[in-house]
Amino acid sequence: DGGITQSPKYLFRKEGQNVTLSCEQNLNHDAMYWYRQDPGQGLRLIYYSQIVNDFQKGDIAEGYSVSREKKESFPLTVTSAQKNPTAFYLCASSSPSGARNEQFFGPGTRLTVL
Amino acid sequence: GQQLNQSPQSMFIQEGEDVSMNCTSSSIFNTWLWYKQDPGEGPVLLIALYKAGELTSNGRLTAQFGITRKDSFLNISASIPSDVGIYFCAGRAGGTSYGKLTFGQGTILTVHP
Numbered sequence: 100d101g102g103i104t105q106s107p108k109y110l111f112r113k114e115g116q117n118v119t120l121s122c123e124q125n126l127n128h129d130a131m132y133w134y135r136q137d138p139g140q141g142l143r144l145i146y147y148s149q150i151v152n153d154f155q156k157g158d159i160a161e162g163y164s165v166s167r168e169k170k171e172s173f174p175l176t177v178t179s180a181q182k183n184p185t186a187f188y189l190c191a192s193s194s195p196s197g198a199r200n201e202q203f204f205g206p207g208t209r210l211t212v213l
Numbered sequence: 214g215q216q217l218n219q220s221p222q223s224m225f226i227q228e229g230e231d232v233s234m235n236c237t238s239s240s241i242f243n244t245w246l247w248y249k250q251d252p253g254e255g256p257v258l259l260i261a262l263y264k265a266g267e268l269t270s271n272g273r274l275t276a277q278f279g280i281t282r283k284d285s286f287l288n289i290s291a292s293i294p295s296d297v298g299i300y301f302c303a304g305r306a307g308g309t310s311y312g313k314l315t316f317g318q319g320t321i322l323t324v325h326p
Contacts, residue, residue, distance in 0.1 A: 202314060
């Protein structure tokens with residue numbers, strides 16, 4: 100089945116440790132995105148990539164880093180510099196063909212920093 | 214950055230009732246999308262709108278792209294318990310990077326049997 104996978108579903112880390120969240124898609128989409136979701140809030144864009152080996156900062160990039168070495172993969176690293184990393188992280192992808200902007204989401208990773 | 218105002222923030226309704234929610238923006242949008250999110254899961258795309266005045270249905274769901282291009286509406290008819298969840302609007306403003314969306318804060322829908 101085509102889709103987006105995120106692993107793990109739940110992640111616990113100690114304060115001060117870096118942690119990497121995985122996102123893989125087999126939809127052959129060019130663009131991929133990382134969002135952060137906090138209770139009672141909408142989705143806030145962390146980083147996005149429209150093509151392999153290129154990515155741009157979103158609205159809340161501080162304390163995060165990404166790489167895009169393969170079309171299928173867009174891992175997100177939450178660094179120790181992120182002051183409040185506990186949140187629900189969502190990965191999405193889209194295929195910017197024509198005028199369509201539809202993004203499709205993975206199941207999310209809930210990160211808890213203890 | 215762009216901001217979307219989504220209302221209401223929450224709704225408590227009886228099964229069988231109709232539901233309406235809307236999103237407004239301070240600038241013109243080229244695209245409006247509506248998503249539903251179940252607890253602990255990723256959002257699922259319900260309806261996509263690309264033209265001002267467009268009215269699109271998906272089963273019991275109907276969404277409209279406002280004629281001013283600054284708002285969008287989602288209606289759910291004859292609600293059922295599985296409609297429970299958070300509904301998000303999202304849009305792309307003119308002049309923004311292709312594919313970059315702005316999301317509303319969400320409407321939490323509770324349906325009582």
